[in-house]
Structure formats: structure tokens, C-alpha cells
Amino acid sequence: MARIKKLKENGKTVYPATIWNAVVDPTTGMTLKQLVAELTDALNRIDASTLQGHGIVTAGELDPKNKIPVVGNDGVMEIGRYLDFHMDGSKEDYNIRLRCDTTGKYQHYLPAKTGTVALTSDIYENIPDRIGVGTTAGDENDYVEHDSLQVFKAAIDNKNFPVISVAGERTDGQQCCWQLGIDPYTGALRYRYALSGSGGRFTFSAWRNIG
Known part of the structure; x- marks a missing residue:
């Protein structure tokens, strides 16, 4: 039976398999230390603090508040009751909102200020x-x-x-x-x-x- 040669690191006796730089992915050539560093960096970018602790909205959600909408396997994205539009760099809303009042019904609030509302399909010009x-x-x-x-x-x-x-x-x-x-x-x-x-x-x- 072959023996694993002992090595010294920081004055301690160790085996090669316990040294991060000694474990190399044969496909990418990256050491275990590099792989762990990349994984740690990715986890730090997508942690609970980044998402503010919010979960995701699932199909048939009864209470979608404070949750992140995702597109399900059926292609449907569950969202909340209101959908507001915002100007870039501003907290102010556009004068338009999509709103769900009851099951199977939605309301489209058009601009309240002076302007032109254009429809592009399913209408007759004359x-x-x-x-x-x-x-x-x-x-x-x-x-x-x-x-x-x-x-x-x-x-x-x-x-x-x-x-x-x-x-x-x-x-x-x-x-x-x-x-x-x-x-x-x-x-x-x-x-x-x-x-x-x-x-x-x-x-x-x-x-x-x-x-």
C-alpha cells in the first residue's frame, strides 16, 4: 500500500490533500483555494442583506407583499395588486398605474395630465x-x-x-x-x-x- 508523504506547513506536519493549493481541479486548473474564494464572493453578493431578507412569490401566493416575483415554470409571474411606473432618478410615479380591484378584473389608469394617449392595435382608425x-x-x-x-x-x-x-x-x-x-x-x-x-x-x- 502506497504511503502519502507528509509535508510541513507553518511548522506543522500535514498531508497534501489538506493543503488548499495542493488540490487542483483537473478540468479548470483552479486550486481548491481559488474555487472557494469565488464561491464566497458569489455568496456575499447574493446574501440576505442584498435581498433584504425577502423570499420569492410562488404560484398561488396568498400574500405576495415583501416578496420577490419570479417567472414560474408555467410562464406566469405573480405580482402584487398595484404596478406603478417611475421616472428615472425620481421617487415620483408616472401618471399611470395598473391596478387589480377584484379577481378577474384590472383597471388601467391613464395619464391625468394633458397629453396624448395612443392605442396601437385592436382599434379602428375611423x-x-x-x-x-x-x-x-x-x-x-x-x-x-x-x-x-x-x-x-x-x-x-x-x-x-x-x-x-x-x-x-x-x-x-x-x-x-x-x-x-x-x-x-x-x-x-x-x-x-x-x-x-x-x-x-x-x-x-x-x-x-x-x-
Whole structure:
């Protein structure tokens, strides 16, 4: 059986395996002393003081306060009730906040000061173009969505004018619709009424003056 040669370090008899610089990682060439130094440095940068003792927010968290959010295996990040935006170098909030009031509902608070709010998708640039221009009651371009409040253009004697359309469901389940518009010739306020018929399409009455 081979013997391990004893060595002297600081006047004491030791074995090579107990000397940090004698233990070398064959892959990296780093000594045990160097590896321990790197590990200690990493632990010092990610200690309880750095994280202020906070744990992490896990899936289904009932109380996420004072915890650090992480992205779970399902791709979901659990956060708190409010999400504020802050200016660089300032403790002041932007005038915008995402807020959760109840389960399954969130509110988006837009800027309170003067400015422009821009939406980039899922909107129509021109509402009248969405519906088209109708010509007579029952024309295919007079289609109105159920349970809706819409603004579009209609026609009286081939003259287009703006219309406000309100559609909803009655207690008997049938959809009804009221529309208001201004006569382009006389300026009179006019209305028409409709019930949904075959295929859910509305069949409108003729335009009538109010008063």
C-alpha cells in the first residue's frame, strides 16, 4: 500500500490533500483555494442583506407583499395588486398605474395630465368606415351589432349624416335598436327603431322626426 508523504506547513506536519493549493481541479486548473474564494464572493453578493431578507412569490401566493416575483415554470409571474411606473432618478410615479380591484378584473389608469394617449392595435382608425354607409332600411350596409353603442353614417335621400345607434336585449330575449340622427336638409333630429329578425338582422322603421 502506497504511503502519502507528509509535508510541513507553518511548522506543522500535514498531508497534501489538506493543503488548499495542493488540490487542483483537473478540468479548470483552479486550486481548491481559488474555487472557494469565488464561491464566497458569489455568496456575499447574493446574501440576505442584498435581498433584504425577502423570499420569492410562488404560484398561488396568498400574500405576495415583501416578496420577490419570479417567472414560474408555467410562464406566469405573480405580482402584487398595484404596478406603478417611475421616472428615472425620481421617487415620483408616472401618471399611470395598473391596478387589480377584484379577481378577474384590472383597471388601467391613464395619464391625468394633458397629453396624448395612443392605442396601437385592436382599434379602428375611423369608426364610420367600420360600419359603412347605409342607403335604405334593410340594406346590407345597415347591419348593427347586438348589445352595442355605435357611431356611423347613414343616409336620408342619398345624403350621409352621422347616426348614434344603441342596441340591446329586451326581457323576452329579442334584440332591439334605437338610432338617432340629424336630417342633413332641415337639421331636425330624427330617429328610427328596429327589432332583430331572421338571422339576427335588424329591420328598421322609416326615419321619423322627433317632435
